[in-house]
Amino acid sequence: MSDNSTSKNSVTSATSAIWDNHVTVPDTPEGFTVRTTVPGNPDGVEVMLEQWQAGSAEPPHSHPGDDMTVVIEGRMAVQFYTRNGNGLERDGEPLVLGQGDTGYIRSGRIHDAKYLDDCKLVYVHDRAFGFQAE
Numbered sequence: 001m002s003d004n005s006t007s008k009n010s011v012t013s014a015t016s017a018i019w020d021n022h023v024t025v026p027d028t029p030e031g032f033t034v035r036t037t038v039p040g041n042p043d044g045v046e047v048m049l050e051q052w053q054a055g056s057a058e059p060p061h062s063h064p065g066d067d068m069t070v071v072i073e074g075r076m077a078v079q080f081y082t083r084n085g086n087g088l089e090r091d092g093e094p095l096v097l098g099q100g101d102t103g104y105i106r107s108g109r110i111h112d113a114k115y116l117d118d119c120k121l122v123y124v125h126d127r128a129f130g131f132q133a134e
Contacts, residue, residue: 021035033050034049034050035048045126048125049120051118051120051121058113060111061132062109064127066104068103069122070101070124071121073117073119075098076097076114076116076121078094079094079095079111079114081110081111088110094114096116
């Protein structure tokens with residue numbers, strides 16, 4: 001729970017230690033850092049606290065499990081795709097998520113992501129995280 005008081009003890013996403021200790025990960029887009037949980041339950045979920053710089057992006061990809069993203073700060077756009085022969089075809093208009101919004105994506109659903117503002121996200125993936133470039 002956030003303490004929105006003006007006391008010296010108030011905590012925000014800018015001052016909370018939750019957003020410290022992020023690391024870069026090899027072979028991920030520039031502008032991305034993450035802080036993950038320690039896996040311990042093969043039937044559990046993997047949770048990541050992600051930070052993305054404005055203007056950064058993820059190419060079209062899919063994940064082996066359902067995922068959920070909660071936008072803590074910023075705005076992002078998600079474009080869905082379908083496979084058309086050897087290529088990808090846009091499927092609808094981009095979905096724009098802003099502060100307080102939650103987005104869900106089914107396993108195997110091809111999508112990209114563009115970060116319109118600096119973003120702080122809580123990302124939850126069913127079981128162990130996986131990334132399949134499309």
